[in-house]
Amino acid sequence: MRLSDKIAPSFERIGGVYALPVILMIVALPLVGSLSSWVTLTVAGLAMGMMIFLMASGLSLVFGLMNVLNFGHSAFISFGAFIAASVLTGLSAWVGAHSLGFNLLALFAAIGAASLFGLVAGIVFEYLIIRPVAGDHLRQILITMGALIVSEELVRAIWGDNPITVARPAALNGIFVIGGASIEIYRVFAFCLGLAVFVGLYLVLNRTRIGLLIRAGVENREMVEALGFRIERLFVGVFMLGSALAAMGGAMWAGYQGTITGSLGSEMLILITIVVIIGGLGSIEGSLLGALLVGLLGNYVAFLFPKLSLASNMLLMMAVLLWRPWGLKPAVKS
Numbered sequence: 001m002r003l004s005d006k007i008a009p010s011f012e013r014i015g016g017v018y019a020l021p022v023i024l025m026i027v028a029l030p031l032v033g034s035l036s037s038w039v040t041l042t043v044a045g046l047a048m049g050m051m052i053f054l055m056a057s058g059l060s061l062v063f064g065l066m067n068v069l070n071f072g073h074s075a076f077i078s079f080g081a082f083i084a085a086s087v088l089t090g091l092s093a094w095v096g097a098h099s100l101g102f103n104l105l106a107l108f109a110a111i112g113a114a115s116l117f118g119l120v121a122g123i124v125f126e127y128l129i130i131r132p133v134a135g136d137h138l139r140q141i142l143i144t145m146g147a148l149i150v151s152e153e154l155v156r157a158i159w160g161d162n163p164i165t166v167a168r169p170a171a172l173n174g175i176f177v178i179g180g181a182s183i184e185i186y187r188v189f190a191f192c193l194g195l196a197v198f199v200g201l202y203l204v205l206n207r208t209r210i211g212l213l214i215r216a217g218v219e220n221r222e223m224v225e226a227l228g229f230r231i232e233r234l235f236v237g238v239f240m241l242g243s244a245l246a247a248m249g250g251a252m253w254a255g256y257q258g259t260i261t262g263s264l265g266s267e268m269l270i271l272i273t274i275v276v277i278i279g280g281l282g283s284i285e286g287s288l289l290g291a292l293l294v295g296l297l298g299n300y301v302a303f304l305f306p307k308l309s310l311a312s313n314m315l316l317m318m319a320v321l322l323w324r325p326w327g328l329k330p331a332v333k334s
Contacts, residue, residue: 017328021049021292028300039181041299047187049295050194051256053288054249056272056279057201058242060287063276066235068130069137071269072144073246075151076121078265080114080247081254082159085166087113088255095167103169107255114251115244122243126236148265156262163261166254190252197245201284214238215331274313278320280327289328 025042032038059073087110088095094106129147133139172186205211217224217231224231253268254260275294279286294313302309320328 017289017324020289020328021296024293024296024300028296031304032300036180036182037303039178040183041303042296043181043183043187043191045296045299046292047184047190047194047295048256048299049288049292050191050198051249051252052271052275052295053194053291054197054252055246055268056249056275056291057197057284057287058245058249059272060276060279060282060284061238062242063281066238068134068239069140070130070144071141072125072129072147072151073242074265074269074272075148076118076243076246077250077253077268077272078152078155078262079117079121080250081166081260081264082155082164083117083247084110084114084251085164085254085260086159088167088169092167095169098170100171103171107169107172111248111251114247118244118247119240121247122240123236125243126239130239148269152262152265155265159262161262163259165259166257168255168258172255186255190256193252197248198284198288205284210234271313274317278317278327280324280330282331283327283329286327286329286331 028041029035029038032041055074055077058076059070062068062070062073088106091106091109094102097103125147129143130140133143168186172189175182175184177183205214213224213229213231214234217229217234250264250268253264271294275287275290277290278293279288279290293316297312297316298309301312308315
């Protein structure tokens with residue numbers, strides 16, 4: 001019996017792949033040394049992971065469930081970030097007000113505007129760019145990469161080449177201290193928002209009729225259509241949802257970074273693709289696991305071994321794929 005066969009049952013008993021983020025946090029604690037630094041890094045990693053999840057979950061849905069290689073997905077991230085920044089600038093009086101209500105109104109207006117853009121742009125993108133090359137992966141790669149380049153130039157034409165500073169609502173701009181650990185309020189909010197989105201997606205896909213039809217359409221599209229359901233419309237809805245999530249993630253990432261540039265989409269494309277591959281195609285749970293691992297590992301490695309921080313995500317992906325070639329929690333194995 002191989003060693004991996006002996007380890008697997010014990011690993012599954014402690015939670016399987018769902019335990020990986022917890023195991024990573026436990027391993028990092030003695031390496032970091034300071035409990036306060038570990039708490040700060042862990043909260044930052046969890047918040048970063050949740051924002052990456054928002055951006056990657058849409059790509060995972062479209063890639064895994066619709067079999068569409070959309071490398072233009074990160075264009076929605078860029079537009080979402082810049083639209084949110086513009087809305088926050090326009091509502092500067094609410095952003096800077098000493099009122100939690102006005103602060104939250106400004107923030108949700110920015111997130112809502114970005115998400116609405118993602119919904120509308122998603123259906124246009126699917127109709128003009130994706131539909132003509134349906135089923136042809138090579139042409140999908142070429143045309144969606146071209147769309148990403150054009151989108152970045154549009155961003156630069158509208159907002160300029162210079163970096164833009166993104167204002168955070170005053171109520172979310174501070175920190176609080178727990179046991180010597182400094183925790184940013186914005187990061188806690190980002191984690192809670194990402195968690196709420198995950199729960200909503202999970203319930204829709206696993207506890208509703210629409211989710212059942214989507215998953216059935218992935219497994220056997222002809223059968224679902226024979227029963228009288230317009231599966232094409234469902235898949236267009238999935239694409240719109242994925243685009244809206246990308247724009248929402250971009251809006252949150254803009255506040256997290258504080259400064260954004262026109263190359264944001266290209267910078268995030270590699271990261272979210274790694275998360276989707278690590279998690280497994282078409283899997284919301286896998287995207288969450290992959291995003292949390294990337295966020296946590298990135299923060300720990302940047303603290304412990306700064307020179308390895310850029311390579312940490314690639315090393316993580318290699319390790320996961322050597323262990324599980326289809327990812328941590330794939331919706332389908334193909």
